[in-house]
Amino acid sequence: MSDVSLTVNGKRVSGSAEDRTLLVHFLREHLGLTGTHVGCDTSQCGACVVHVDGKAVKSCTMLAAQASGSTIVTIEGLANGAELHPVQAAFKEHHGLQCGFCTPGMIMTATDMIARHPEGLDEATVRAELEGNICRCTGYHNIVKAILAASETMAKGAKGKAKQAA
Amino acid sequence: MGIEGVGARVARKEDKRFITGGGRYVDDMVVPGMKHAVFVRSPHAHAQIKKIDVRQAQAMPGVIGVLTGKELKADGIGNLICGWMIHSKDGTPMKMGAWSPLAVDKVRYVGDAVVVVVADTKGQARDAAEAVEITYKELKAVVDATKAIQPGAPQIHAEAENNLIFDWELGDGKATDAAIKSAAHVTRMKIVNNRLVPNAMEPRAALGHYDKAEDHYTCWTTSQNPHVARLVMSAFYNVAPENKLRVIAPDVGGGFGSKIYIYPEEIVCLWASKKTGVPVKWVADRTESFLSDAHGRDHVSTVEMAFDKDNRITGLKVDTIANLGAYMSLFSSCVPTYLYATLLSGQYNIPAIHANVRAVYTNTAPVDAYRGAGRPEATYVLERMMETAARELGVSPAELRRRNFITSFPHQTPVIMAYDAGDYNASLEAAMKAADYAGFTKRRADAAKQGKLRGIGMSCYIEACGLAPSSAVGSLGAGVGLWESAEVRVNAVGTIEVLTGSHSHGQGHETTFAQLVTQRFGVPIDSVSIVHGDTDKVQMGMGTYGSRSGAVGMSAIVKALDKVEAKAKKIAAHLLEADEGDIVIENGEVKVAGTDKSLPWFQVALASYTAHNLPAGMEPGLKETAFYDPSNFTFPAGCYICEVEIDPETGLTEIIQFVAADDFGNIINPMIVEGQVHGGIAQGVGQALLEGAHYDASGQLLTASYMDYTMPRAGDLPSFKVSTSNTPCPGNPLGVKGCGEAGAIGSPPAVINAITDALGVVDIAMPASPATVWATIHAKKH
Numbered sequence: 031m032s033d034v035s036l037t038v039n040g041k042r043v044s045g046s047a048e049d050r051t052l053l054v055h056f057l058r059e060h061l062g063l064t065g066t067h068v069g070c071d072t073s074q075c076g077a078c079v080v081h082v083d084g085k086a087v088k089s090c091t092m093l094a095a096q097a098s099g100s101t102i103v104t105i106e107g108l109a110n111g112a113e114l115h116p117v118q119a120a121f122k123e124h125h126g127l128q129c130g131f132c133t134p135g136m137i138m139t140a141t142d143m144i145a146r147h148p149e150g151l152d153e154a155t156v157r158a159e160l161e162g163n164i165c166r167c168t169g170y171h172n173i174v175k176a177i178l179a180a181s182e183t184m185a186k187g188a189k190g191k192a193k194q195a196a
Numbered sequence: 197m198g199i200e201g202v203g204a205r206v207a208r209k210e211d212k213r214f215i216t217g218g219g220r221y222v223d224d225m226v227v228p229g230m231k232h233a234v235f236v237r238s239p240h241a242h243a244q245i246k247k248i249d250v251r252q253a254q255a256m257p258g259v260i261g262v263l264t265g266k267e268l269k270a271d272g273i274g275n276l277i278c279g280w281m282i283h284s285k286d287g288t289p290m291k292m293g294a295w296s297p298l299a300v301d302k303v304r305y306v307g308d309a310v311v312v313v314v315a316d317t318k319g320q321a322r323d324a325a326e327a328v329e330i331t332y333k334e335l336k337a338v339v340d341a342t343k344a345i346q347p348g349a350p351q352i353h354a355e356a357e358n359n360l361i362f363d364w365e366l367g368d369g370k371a372t373d374a375a376i377k378s379a380a381h382v383t384r385m386k387i388v389n390n391r392l393v394p395n396a397m398e399p400r401a402a403l404g405h406y407d408k409a410e411d412h413y414t415c416w417t418t419s420q421n422p423h424v425a426r427l428v429m430s431a432f433y434n435v436a437p438e439n440k441l442r443v444i445a446p447d448v449g450g451g452f453g454s455k456i457y458i459y460p461e462e463i464v465c466l467w468a469s470k471k472t473g474v475p476v477k478w479v480a481d482r483t484e485s486f487l488s489d490a491h492g493r494d495h496v497s498t499v500e501m502a503f504d505k506d507n508r509i510t511g512l513k514v515d516t517i518a519n520l521g522a523y524m525s526l527f528s529s530c531v532p533t534y535l536y537a538t539l540l541s542g543q544y545n546i547p548a549i550h551a552n553v554r555a556v557y558t559n560t561a562p563v564d565a566y567r568g569a570g571r572p573e574a575t576y577v578l579e580r581m582m583e584t585a586a587r588e589l590g591v592s593p594a595e596l597r598r599r600n601f602i603t604s605f606p607h608q609t610p611v612i613m614a615y616d617a618g619d620y621n622a623s624l625e626a627a628m629k630a631a632d633y634a635g636f637t638k639r640r641a642d643a644a645k646q647g648k649l650r651g652i653g654m655s656c657y658i659e660a661c662g663l664a665p666s667s668a669v670g671s672l673g674a675g676v677g678l679w680e681s682a683e684v685r686v687n688a689v690g691t692i693e694v695l696t697g698s699h700s701h702g703q704g705h706e707t708t709f710a711q712l713v714t715q716r717f718g719v720p721i722d723s724v725s726i727v728h729g730d731t732d733k734v735q736m737g738m739g740t741y742g743s744r745s746g747a748v749g750m751s752a753i754v755k756a757l758d759k760v761e762a763k764a765k766k767i768a769a770h771l772l773e774a775d776e777g778d779i780v781i782e783n784g785e786v787k788v789a790g791t792d793k794s795l796p797w798f799q800v801a802l803a804s805y806t807a808h809n810l811p812a813g814m815e816p817g818l819k820e821t822a823f824y825d826p827s828n829f830t831f832p833a834g835c836y837i838c839e840v841e842i843d844p845e846t847g848l849t850e851i852i853q854f855v856a857a858d859d860f861g862n863i864i865n866p867m868i869v870e871g872q873v874h875g876g877i878a879q880g881v882g883q884a885l886l887e888g889a890h891y892d893a894s895g896q897l898l899t900a901s902y903m904d905y906t907m908p909r910a911g912d913l914p915s916f917k918v919s920t921s922n923t924p925c926p927g928n929p930l931g932v933k934g935c936g937e938a939g940a941i942g943s944p945p946a947v948i949n950a951i952t953d954a955l956g957v958v959d960i961a962m963p964a965s966p967a968t969v970w971a972t973i974h975a976k977k978h
Contacts, residue, residue: 063217068399070482072902075397075482106216118216121215125871128704129396129449129702130214158910164902166396166397167450169916170910170913171913171916
């Protein structure tokens with residue numbers, strides 16, 4: 031058994047888990063954060079993407095024990111209270127989801143993608159960067175649209191903040 | 197149309213929970229005392245079970261039970277069945293072999309469930325499953341349906357000699373042969389429709405809970421049709437009487453057909469829960485899904501199409517071998533028959549059609565309906581034939597189609613279907629315009645200068661949706677009726693709940709269905725809730741598949757709304773002392789037309805429940821139920837155009853543009869409809885370029901993970917150009933046709949027509965992967 035201490039969605043949590051427990055199972059089964067999903071066994075589908083210390087990580091590729099000491103954000107922790115994160119809002123506005131199963135991973139990947147491209151995104155980049163996330167419902171059309179829209183919204187927001195600061 | 201009514205692009209009500217991690221899927225369910233099941237599956241495609249030794253597994257840590265098929269049979273659990281009877285042309289019924297939820301004497305495909313292990317944790321159950329010792333005597337396997345019907349092939353079920361399940365025909369063989377004999381031209385092709393794995397992103401799962409005190413079972417399951425699951429588990433598998441079995445299909449992460457069927461695992465979880473005394477949950481891992489979910493397609497057809505001297509089709513003869521896998525899944529028999537051969541007339545006037553279909557057992561996963569179910573196979577046959585014929589006849593593909601289009605309605609085809617409405621040329625024109633078809637020659641020349649091969653292909657599909665008139669399907673062998681139910685409950689405060697027998701697993705019913713109510717009563721969409729997926733809450737219903745939730749499910753809601761509206765008007769007329777015929781309901785108010793007399797909607801609702809002042813003899817309450825049985829199928833149709841560019845050095849195909857012009861009749865929420873088309877196209881393009889389930893000769897599935905089975909990814913696809921035209925469906929009150937499957941039906945032939953055009957070859961196998969394309973280019977060179 032391993033002791034696992036994490037900061038998840040701003041809260042410090044700890045527990046003990048079998049050594050072989052993956053981070054995704056620790057989140058789902060020990061912490062009850064079932065928004066992070068398991069869609070495959072080979073780290074291909076991306077339904078389990080969370081942020082570990084600020085980076086998008088497939089939580090099925092990491093042992094819970096390995097993650098101990100990290101700061102984790104899951105889909106449940108992305109919104110600011112009742113206010114949706116711009117990526118969440120864009121997925122809704124642009125119909126970027128259907129069954130909703132891949133959606134948490136898509137949104138966590140997209141958030142990370144936008145953060146890594148402060149210069150902005152184009153369709154080709156978004157499609158290339160979604161390689162690790164599979165959706166069977168949407169044909170990606172509206173997911174791409176939503177990510178591009180969120181990227182623009184967030185860039186405007188960042189500019190606005192920069193202006194305020196200046 | 198209001199901003200939330202019919203025709204509006206209303207953002208989905210259900211999205212909030214999905215984008216915040218609040219979706220509730222079966223794997224998210226936790227019941228106190230719940231334990232975990234792991235299935236021991238056959239590693240062999242075909243073998244006798246000689247001995248099962250569970251003693252070592254039973255002694256493993258955390259193990260609660262290790263259960264076998266013998267125990268299951270001893271408890272009277274029945275075999276799985278196929279619910280659609282097909283008779284061969286000699287009049288004999290289809291030859292259905294036994295399918296035990298846990299194999300007893302023999303296994304027939306890799307993945308066949310043999311033993312279930314229940315333990316405290318999934319890890320412990322997995323460890324114990326490894327320790328179950330099963331002694332097999334391996335038998336020769338056969339995976340190719342064309343080989344399975346050869347004399348001397350391994351015999352899979354004693355009931356089906358030479359593995360032939362049925363040999364069925366439809367249409368006029370003599371007339372078709374005569375048309376071919378007297379034709380000015382005959383196009384001939386062998387057409388293969390590759391086997392696919394549906395791959396809903398949520399793996400199948402089941403949680404069975406037996407409550408001893410109540411002698412009652414609850415099953416949470418990943419189902420597209422929980423009521424049918426309850427009916428079948430009760431009536432055929434003897435799990436429990438219907439009143440003692442509650443089936444809940446909560447949020448379900450995609451279906452595409454694969455979650456219509458009742459599989460062994462949910463039956464076993466329910467039975468194991470009683471046997472072990474604990475709630476039992478099973479969740480498939482992805483490889484398990486590949487092995488044991490019902491697969492789709494897998495047809496091999498020999499086709500002849502006859503033309504007269506004016507390039508008009510005079511006859512179509514199709515001989516198809518359909519691989520149904522190792523067991524007959526729930527609706528497997530209707531897919532290559534009544535959902536396939538009945539669509540072989542396509543959008544064309546064809547005076548004589550004959551289809552012969554042989555359904556065959558093989559040592560592979562069961563095959564059943566997958567998005568489109570039979571209709572993609574029919575469309576692929578027809579639209580590949582039309583393309584090849586156009587090339588042989590030296591006419592443009594568009595012109596050949598135009599010349600043969602059905603232009604007057606209703607139109608009776610020679611293969612059962614009576615098309616009610618359509619304008620096929622309108623879709624063709626719209627698609628050609630959107631694709632700048634006229635500019636293609638220049639684009640091809642420009643690409644050639646860069647050393648690239650451009651091709652363009654079209655496909656004009658029709659499908660039959662709105663499954664289906666109950667008496668019609670009953671006469672064709674269906675074991676169930678295909679109506680739908682709805683209950684509209686107006687609460688005392690005026691909020692409204694709609695209980696529907698349809699099931700949403702991505703289709704957006706919670707929004708689209710609510711739009712109907714908003715349109716009718718002018719109440720805000722947030723005051724309308726859609727309830728589905730729970731047999732304890734919702735009256736019997738038939739579920740969601742075959743693009744039926746709009747044409748059938750919503751029509752039932754309309755019928756119930758009619759009844760509620762009529763009663764509300766009676767109450768309002770009484771309260772306002774007006775004539776019932778003068779009452780109108782608008783913007784949440786119930787008014788007397790032409791006066792300033794009105795009541796807010798909620799007051800009418802309240803009055804119905806206080807019952808202080810109702811018309812004489814009226815029952816209190818404002819709640820109505822309706823069952824809607826359609827009078828005909830619906831016939832969505834359209835034209836898809838695909839333009840590809842191939843790099844001859846690598847064989848890589850890039851989709852330059854993909855255009856879809858669909859006629860779905862009236863549309864309630866265009867945003868959701870477009871989303872359905874996008875997803876369907878991605879699956880169709882996946883079939884054409886990327887996806888294929890491959891078994892080796894010994895019956896091992898070589899493509900059993902996302903490392904091996906190529907799912908379409910964002911980088912494989914372009915953004916799509918979609919549009920719709922509208923010939924309203926005359927057969928239902930909303931004039932809707934259905935849109936869920938069109939994309940998957942229309943797109944594969946468009947892609948392959950484009951690739952063969954680019955390469956200058958007659959045919960190429962799906963999936964046209966880079967390796968296949970490259971090999972085709974090089975075979976042509978040498």
